[in-house]
Amino acid sequence: MQNIKQKSPLMNTYARFPISVAKADGSYLTADDGTDYLDFTSGIAVCNLGHRPKLVQRAVEIQLQEYWHVSNLFQQDIQERAATSLITGTHLDQVFFCGSGAEANEAAIKLARKYWFDKGTLQKSEIVTFEQSFHGRTGGAMAATGQNKIKHGFAPLMPGFTHLPFNDKQAITNINPQVTAAVMLELIQGEGGVVPADQDWVNELVHYCRTHGILIIADEIQTGAGRTGSLYAFEQFNVKPEIVTAAKGIGSGFPAGACLASAEVAASFSPGTHGTTFGGHPAACAAVEATMGVIQEEGFLREVQDRFAIFRKQLEQLASSYRQVKQVRGSGAMIGIVVEEAAPYLQKLRNRQILALPAGPQVIRVLPPLTASAEELSTFVQVFEEILQEGEISHD
Missing domain, CATH: 3.40.640.10 (Type I PLP-dependent aspartate aminotransferase-like (Major domain))
Structure with a gap:
């Protein structure tokens, strides 16, 4: 059997982000170097109420x-x-x-x-x-x-x-x-x-x-x-x-x-x-x-629907303005943004302290906590548009 030098006692079953987690709270994850990330992975749709509700x-x-x-x-x-x-x-x-x-x-x-x-x-x-x-x-x-x-x-x-x-x-x-x-x-x-x-x-x-x-x-x-x-x-x-x-x-x-x-x-x-x-x-x-x-509290899901409907509309506006965005699909706080290649966008988002996921090679999967604020959702839209602007000028 080939002698493979292991860098970690953990089996190499995950392509991990280059981030070591120190703590997490609400919509944010903090790395051990002190960097705060807006976490729109939610533990892969797990932390629906944010981290440590x-x-x-x-x-x-x-x-x-x-x-x-x-x-x-x-x-x-x-x-x-x-x-x-x-x-x-x-x-x-x-x-x-x-x-x-x-x-x-x-x-x-x-x-x-x-x-x-x-x-x-x-x-x-x-x-x-x-x-x-x-x-x-x-x-x-x-x-x-x-x-x-x-x-x-x-x-x-x-x-x-x-x-x-x-x-x-x-x-x-x-x-x-x-x-x-x-x-x-x-x-x-x-x-x-x-x-x-x-x-x-x-x-x-x-x-x-x-x-x-x-x-x-x-x-x-x-x-x-x-x-x-x-x-x-x-x-x-x-x-x-x-x-x-x-x-x-x-x-x-x-x-x-x-x-x-x-x-x-x-x-x-x-x-x-x-x-x-x-x-x-x-x-x-x-x-x-x-x-x-x-x-299941009265009004909770209705408020989620209303807040994420605005988020979805903002993303669809980007799709109509930038050729890089082919489609926005999904429902509620489960959104897929279809682009030519997802990986570069995920890297650029991470460089700007925002975390999202792939769903195949062409889809940026955005999974905010249901509790993400309107301001946090708008931050994602703003940063994503800045990234789009780097690659293409807006068109009518």
Whole structure:
């Protein structure tokens, strides 16, 4: 085996920013050299209430004074309350807690298959997903993902998944109702380029699934917890999935994932069918309850919608004024800015103390906290325009 000198005891699995974090608060991250950055990555759509929101911090501190871990063999009121916070106001009835989004999607895949097994329909085990989707990096979630670059080097992949073109009406008829247990989709593809589903396509997909007895799984890992302006993105698309997966923003940075389901489907997870050691961790559940409590406060999401509508309009004005900006897409605080090449813009933003992310080679992914102020959003627009001006003069 080749002797490779390691610079760090950490495996080299991330292309990290050249920033060493010292602290973070609100919309800002501070490097160990004292530089403050306006953080519009939000921990990759995790810190929806900003870094270290005080109400969430206090809730976790209170829980840590009670107990840290007792295992899921015990009844825990904090889990009941956290689960209630995730399904309040929805058509969903029960929650399975886990530790991440990939785990939530693994649970959803198992649950869909178990549902049809319990009905004696053993042939219905296929999961249909879509090209350019991202559902995680564990075995099943990776196989579900519609991006070959995620799978490179990991063959053989878990069988039982079919990938169809996203937003393609004709492809819907390729779904075989005899073997398909569920269709799994992101209503806005995040890692795939911040690409929203087309409403007409969603309508036809839902109609096909309802007509042929196919479950719908909505992957709301990145779009949930208010990120798109509603509690979950499915609310904006006139669809009621039997299964919804959530993670990222639900815990304000504490590792929490959840698989939500209707009562009928959830009943297939009986004792012994699925489990986790750390899922539903009491500190994480305290963070979930507090986070979702803030997001569901009266007027909170309406104010988010109004503030980010202005932000979106400002970005669209830049798109109409500068040839470098091809398109602005997304919803709420999940925005993709399409350019020729994203990396140089991300570098220039970082040089001006603003952090954003790529979503593929041509998309600048902007994920501010839902709590970002109008002034902070305007700062991004102003700095981004300055960068655009360096490369091209404004045109009519």
